[in-house]
Amino acid sequence: MRPFASAPPRRTTDRLPLVLAAVLLLVGGLLLALPDRAGAAADTLISQGRPATSSSVEDSTFGPEKAFDGISTTRWASTEGVDPQWIKVDLGPSATVSRVKLVWEAAYAKAYRVEISADGTTWTRLATETAGNGGTDDWTGLTGTGRYLRVYGTARGTSYGYSLYTVEVYGTTPTTPTPTPTTPPPTGAFTVVAAGDIAAQCTASSSSCAHPKTAALAQRIAPSFYLTMGDNQYDDARLSDFRNYYDKTWGAFKAQTRPVPGNHESYDPAGAFSGYKSYFGAIAYPQGKPYYSYDQGNWHFVALDSNTFDDAAQIQWLKDDLARNTKGCIAAYFHHPLYSSGGHGNAPVSKPVWQILYGARADLVLNGHDHHYERFAPQDPSGRATADGIVEIVGGMGGAEPYDIETVQPNSQKRISGTYGVLKLDLTDTTYTWQYVGTDDQVKDSGPTYTCH
Numbered sequence: 001m002r003p004f005a006s007a008p009p010r011r012t013t014d015r016l017p018l019v020l021a022a023v024l025l026l027v028g029g030l031l032l033a034l035p036d037r038a039g040a041a042a043d044t045l046i047s048q049g050r051p052a053t054s055s056s057v058e059d060s061t062f063g064p065e066k067a068f069d070g071i072s073t074t075r076w077a078s079t080e081g082v083d084p085q086w087i088k089v090d091l092g093p094s095a096t097v098s099r100v101k102l103v104w105e106a107a108y109a110k111a112y113r114v115e116i117s118a119d120g121t122t123w124t125r126l127a128t129e130t131a132g133n134g135g136t137d138d139w140t141g142l143t144g145t146g147r148y149l150r151v152y153g154t155a156r157g158t159s160y161g162y163s164l165y166t167v168e169v170y171g172t173t174p175t176t177p178t179p180t181p182t183t184p185p186p187t188g189a190f191t192v193v194a195a196g197d198i199a200a201q202c203t204a205s206s207s208s209c210a211h212p213k214t215a216a217l218a219q220r221i222a223p224s225f226y227l228t229m230g231d232n233q234y235d236d237a238r239l240s241d242f243r244n245y246y247d248k249t250w251g252a253f254k255a256q257t258r259p260v261p262g263n264h265e266s267y268d269p270a271g272a273f274s275g276y277k278s279y280f281g282a283i284a285y286p287q288g289k290p291y292y293s294y295d296q297g298n299w300h301f302v303a304l305d306s307n308t309f310d311d312a313a314q315i316q317w318l319k320d321d322l323a324r325n326t327k328g329c330i331a332a333y334f335h336h337p338l339y340s341s342g343g344h345g346n347a348p349v350s351k352p353v354w355q356i357l358y359g360a361r362a363d364l365v366l367n368g369h370d371h372h373y374e375r376f377a378p379q380d381p382s383g384r385a386t387a388d389g390i391v392e393i394v395g396g397m398g399g400a401e402p403y404d405i406e407t408v409q410p411n412s413q414k415r416i417s418g419t420y421g422v423l424k425l426d427l428t429d430t431t432y433t434w435q436y437v438g439t440d441d442q443v444k445d446s447g448p449t450y451t452c453h
Helices: 018-032 035-042 064-068 211-221 239-244 250-256 274-283 312-324 348-359
Strands: 010-013 052-054 085-104 109-117 124-129 136-140 144-156 163-172 190-195 225-228 292-296 299-303 329-333 364-367 373-376 391-395 412-416 421-427 431-438 443-446
Touching: 052 064, 052 190, 064 085, 064 163, 085 109, 085 124, 124 136, 124 144, 144 163, 190 211, 211 250, 211 421, 211 431, 225 250, 239 274, 250 274, 299 312, 312 348, 329 348, 348 364, 373 443, 391 421, 412 443
Parallel strands: 190 225, 299 329, 329 364, 364 391
Antiparallel strands: 010 136, 052 085, 085 136, 085 144, 085 163, 109 124, 109 144, 190 421, 292 299, 373 391, 373 412, 421 431, 431 443
16 A cells, blocks of 8 residues: 555656557646646756765666766666665755656666655655566655655566666755756765774674674665775784674675775784785775775775885875876875874874875875774864865774873864764765764764865
């Protein structure tokens, strides 16, 4: 039974027999002349350029943001051969949805649901398809209010995955003005979850064990991918420790994680980084080194090993990598923060890397090491506040014992200690912002929205 007794949703599809299509066109022409059809023209597109996430992606070129970028030739594609899969869009608070239009690629859903939610956890069904045949599905006459809308596929129509060229959501959203031609909405939106200093030697059987809670939070956010800022496993990061602790929690999304090592990864009695390398394998060493780079949307991400910033090969690689970059936004992440108000304090070893990043007009640096959350105003490598500076965030509250704030550094704008959580980074082709979310699902801090250099 559909959840609304009045005005039930209607779906049209472009894969109809020609005779039936002709009849529908005739009937449609008559309906357009009737007064009760006038409201259909008033539907406003409210999903384009909004932040999007998905249960999986085939690879980084088919991210969920592609279904909301307004380009008919780009698409989201899930992992092949797995049910269920979903794609979700954040419409902003109090969106009212009246219509959802889906344009499927060849990998379509035979069965799926269109659902809406106020919190991303409890979902109300707007429409149900049980005999889909691909093409275009246009659900009209919907009635639903919430912040998040998702298409939840339960049965694939092919042996592949799910793939959508377009998801268009129509309705109203009082807190989001309708874009004008002179101020187009941001495109290429995607979400990343980040944390450092994660798996203490404890399990969910202990109520005080934090990393199972941060892992569950990270999964609920359902980002495009996850990244870690080192000290993934305590205390000596043996392979057995990774298997006994990290793998039981954050290991659930290991394949979607892009890690870097911290100082604890170097303590392994079997050899520095031995357990880390054995556990993550090519995920952490995609180019054969513990430092690497990759792109998502208009962002270039640089993952570095701050334990070996004295290694000339890594420094030369970084310079060459940034010289080759063609993306408009740059984020780097590594373990040791140049600036920190926590117990470890500032790490001057990172200053030469900051100088290289600053020269390349990098936007964002993410670190761990100190077990607290802290954000800084844009600054240069010498700690001078400047609009063209780098924004640094310390996110070391992934599960290890918290550290106190000790000496507040210049340009530090917000500090939180004692509250476990993760960074939820929301990025577009030209901007970035973030939230620090606690394990109780409450936002503890929200960063400003910055425009990339």
